[in-house]
């Protein structure tokens with residue numbers, strides 16, 4: 001028979017265990033106090049050290065969208081030790097990018113962005129202020145204004161013509177599919193290189209290397225560096241090879257840009273070796289180097305500023321533009337009825353005329369609706385990042401100075417509060433709607449909004465509209481091997497820009513203008 005003391009003796013270790021557990025739980029709760037009592041946005045519970053990092057998948061925009069379904073349009077997460085507010089509604093986005101735009105005019109920086117973006121000497125991560133303002137206005141005036149974009153018409157025409165010839169050439173040799181993803185990347189890069197540098201690189205061995213460098217660059221920017229969020233674990237970045245990759249890409253891109261700039265600086269010649277004749281034939285790099293050399297202009301830019309701006313233009317403009325082309329063609333191939341409707345519009349407006357001009361494009365309302373729907377359904381840059389520069393209240397929640405803000409523009413453009421049947425690809429929704437993507441309608445912000453909004457919208461749209469109109473006018477398209485639209489692999493590949501994981505392959509047949 002057990003005595004009372006015997007029972008107590010046996011129970012004691014268990015009791016100690018329970019008390020210890022309770023103490024640890026209390027300590028952790030104290031250290032990582034739930035945020036509700038400071039009127040902070042709702043938070044999912046977090047782990048010590050990791051915070052909420054374990055709740056993120058590689059496709060962060062999707063994991064944060066599903067967390068927002070539980071915690072609401074403004075939630076506070078901890079990426080390691082970094083408090084981060086995730087914004088997933090049009091209303092909250094407007095509060096940040098319009099109502100309180102000035103407080104949120106700075107971008108977060110990290111050791112990776114500093115290393116890759118010339119220590120903030122570019123436009124996209126430069127601290128908000130006079131230097132950023134000067135750089136951005138140089139970009140807009142000299143490369144991205146409507147007038148400049150119009151002046152690049154012949155570049156777009158020549159490069160699209162080459163793309164069409166590649167597709168036609170492929171049809172005459174073999175009826176095998178063409179790799180549209182690869183073609184769109186080259187096209188976007190060639191158009192930007194010619195407009196910015198006066199030449200392109202795709203025809204040289206260095207062209208492919210340059211494109212791969214840009215792709216890796218964008219991947220590294222989107223990667224979570226462990227040391228950034230958990231400083232005492234920064235050794236993991238060295239052991240995993242992440243830091244070495246960052247250094248290698250930064251070094252190789254710098255060498256490439258240095259060569260390009262030096263080529264331009266040498267003897268006031270442009271990159272093709274010709275002396276620069278007059279301002280109208282100058283390319284963007286000529287203008288940047290002139291400002292760099294002219295110390296009397298009142299604008300002072302360093303050599304690293306030129307490199308930073310070029311990185312912005314290539315990284316910001318190449319992958320994004322080709323991603324939009326890639327996703328739009330993907331959706332057209334998945335929805336043959338929409339493809340036919342678009343072809344009917346384009347072909348009837350052109351009425352047998354082979355060349356498309358800006359007036360024709362203006363009339364193509366369905367084309368514009370298809371592109372808008374593609375930007376909504378596959379918002380190419382899923383996150384817009386900001387830093388709160390002072391304590392502020394948004395939607396009644398307190399946000400402390402220094403908090404990182406991630407606006408999930410991907411989730412906002414699929415939010416059922418703003419969109420009917422958001423998971424369906426329906427270009428018609430834009431036909432009788434004034435909603436646009438230029439940063440005034442916060443349910444559709446693929447180019448961001450406010451002071452830090454994208455300055456390259458007109459440049460990108462001119463290339464996208466012209467290329468798509470030509471492709472659907474001149475060819476009929478289908479998926480290879482009789483594949484059905486609904487079977488097409490739609491897996492996304494994460495990065496600053498979300499691309500298709502697998503390249504888009506499609507079979508083209510030449511459209512016969514005289515046969516109808």
Ligand code: HEM
Pocket residue numbers: 123124125136139144192312313314316317318320321324380381384385446447448449450451452453454455456457459460
């Ligand atoms: C479809 C194509 C493009 C998309 C989807 C896109 C998207 C974006 C987004 C989302 C931002 C951040 C905006 C924000 O935080 O509010 C941005 C910024 C920027 N983009 Fe684009 N972009 C595209 C094309 C281009 C092109 C063609 C260029 C230049 C040639 C360019 C240059 C820039 C620059 C310099 C910034 C930084 C602006 C700043 O921080 O003030 N983008 N872009």
